[in-house]
Amino acid sequence: MSILFSTFCVIFLLFSLGESVEKVGFETIQAVSASQFKCLASNSTLPYVFVRVGLADGSIDPVGIQNLANAYEGGFNVSIVQILPFFIPSFTTDPKIQLAKIQNALKKTNITLFYLYADINAVKWSSVKSKNQKYLSDLHNAIVLTDSKPGYSTNYSSWNNALGSSFSIDKDYQPNLLWTQNTGKMNYSGFVKFGGWNTPDYHLWKSNVNICGVNVAQVWRDTKANAVQRKSSFFNRLETMK
Numbered sequence: 400m401s402i403l404f405s406t407f408c409v410i411f412l413l414f415s416l417g418e419s420v421e422k423v424g425f426e427t428i429q430a431v432s433a434s435q436f437k438c439l440a441s442n443s444t445l446p447y448v449f450v451r452v453g454l455a456d457g458s459i460d461p462v463g464i465q466n467l468a469n470a471y472e473g474g475f476n477v478s479i480v481q482i483l484p485f486f487i488p489s490f491t492t493d494p495k496i497q498l499a500k501i502q503n504a505l506k507k508t509n510i511t512l513f514y515l516y517a518d519i520n521a522v523k524w525s526s527v528k529s530k531n532q533k534y535l536s537d538l539h540n541a542i543v544l545t546d547s548k549p550g551y552s553t554n555y556s557s558w559n560n561a562l563g564s565s566f567s568i569d570k571d572y573q574p575n576l577l578w579t580q581n582t583g584k585m586n587y588s589g590f591v592k593f594g595g596w597n598t599p600d601y602h603l604w605k606s607n608v609n610i611c612g613v614n615v616a617q618v619w620r621d622t623k624a625n626a627v628q629r630k631s632s633f634f635n636r637l638e639t640m641k
């Protein structure tokens with residue numbers, strides 16, 4: 400009886416410890432060494448990192464590519480500690496050419512990456528929303544065709560200004576959303592629906608935090624957010640695009 404009871408206590412303790420530690424990740428664009436990444440990876444609250452790999456002029460971010468390698472070496476190398484690369488699309492560059500450059504740079508690192516995020520905040524768009532929508536749709540289709548899972552890093556005002564709040568990039572395949580509204584709150588309180596998203600998957604909620612000597616933006620993940628949904632219409636469309 401007492402053995403059973405203490406076993407129960409241990410299991411309960413483990414369970415409650417696991418539950419009480421809120422999983423947040425981070426984003427960084429400064430140069431981070433492998434030993435700094437090792438320090439970050441040893442922090443159980445930081446199971447993922449967003450690393451910038453492409454700049455707004457359509458070029459590759461060499462700091463980001465090095466960070467990616469360092470992150471991998473530092474321990475962000477298994478499925479539970481993930482690297483999520485992101486790039487800033489260049490509106491004036493052909494989406495396919497731009498993407499090919501990024502995929503090529505990522506391929507050279509030999510690291511298997513599943514997601515590719517496009518940062519919509521910093522893009523200089525045209526004043527014609529339909530043109531912006533066409534551009535983003537082309538980029539999205541190109542990402543999907545390379546078998547990466549697309550995600551978008553944006554917020555209501557950035558999306559609304561460029562594309563219109565009700566513009567949904569892909570109704571058949573709701574991509575992940577990293578919501579970039581600095582609310583200072585580790586939840587999606589204050590989220591107003593846009594782009595077809597009902598809730599964000601990730602929330603960049605606090606910038607300029609120093610952890611392990613690295614300036615990071617803290618990213619909270621909603622573990623209850625809708626998983627990426629791929630409808631059969633999506634696969635049908637994919638077939639016709641190939």
Ligand SMILES: *[C@@H]1O[C@H](CO)[C@@H](O)[C@H](O)[C@H]1NC(C)=O
Nearest residue numbers: 423424442443444445610611
């Ligand atoms: C671990 O990360 C959290 C943020 O998620 C931070 O508050 C804490 O200071 C970090 N711990 C160490 C030892 O750096």
Ligand SMILES: *[C@@H]1O[C@H](CO)[C@@H](O)[C@H](O)[C@H]1NC(C)=O
Nearest residue numbers: 437471472473474475476477
């Ligand atoms: C991941 O990195 C850690 C820390 O550098 C290392 O001990 C481990 O062997 C690595 N795992 C893989 C699968 O490469």
Ligand SMILES: *[C@@H]1O[C@H](CO)[C@@H](O)[C@H](O)[C@H]1NC(C)=O
Nearest residue numbers: 468504505506507508509510
């Ligand atoms: C990637 O793999 C290729 C083929 O095995 C190898 O020649 C190359 O040096 C590797 N690159 C890196 C950055 O490890």
Ligand SMILES: *[C@@H]1O[C@H](CO)[C@@H](O)[C@H](O)[C@H]1NC(C)=O
Nearest residue numbers: 520521554556557579580581
């Ligand atoms: C939306 O994101 C942009 C770019 O990161 C930022 O400048 C702006 O302040 C954000 N808007 C809000 C309401 O947080």
Ligand SMILES: *[C@@H]1O[C@H](CO)[C@@H](O)[C@H](O)[C@H]1NC(C)=O
Nearest residue numbers: 582583584585586587588589
């Ligand atoms: C979000 O977090 C803030 C501050 O921690 C809290 O006051 C608020 O109630 C939370 N909102 C939700 C919907 O959980």
